[in-house]
Amino acid sequence: MVYLEDLSIEFSETKVGLNVLEKKDETIHFDLMLECEFLNFSHDYVWLEEDVDLVLKSIANIKRNNLEQDIISVDSPGIAFSYEQYSHDKTIYFFTVSVDLGFITSNMGTETLLSITLNTTLADFENWIRKGFNK
DSSP: OEEEEOTTHHHHOOEEEEEEEEEETTEEEEEEEEEETTEEEEEEEEEEHHHHHHHHHHHHHHHHHTOOEEEEOOSSSSEEEEEEEOTTOTTEEEEEEEEEHHHHHHSSOOSOEEEEEEEEEHHHHHHHHHHHTTO
16 A cells, blocks of 8 residues: 655544555556545545556646646546645645545446545655556
């Protein structure tokens, strides 16, 4: 399991874990875990390699254009990321990881989300994606 931890982990006890279970051809079967003081949620997903590439391209776009806020989405359903740059320290971002509960419970996309937000750096987020998916 590779973790992306909140910069204030000792106080927030907030982190997101990623564990690749299997890679086969262009598909990646992985487990995503959202964890904070009162919540521990885990679910497995299947992404395509191109989904990981889309996230990495989005990160490169954030760096290149110094974007302050947006959504990072992929073609496969179930997970979305959003971010907002902290106005007092441009190196820190509020990253939100959202999972679609309708997709999880009924195998159909909905607007019912479970989300967790971490204060982290863009470099830490990128490293988490790269290490988690071996990119």
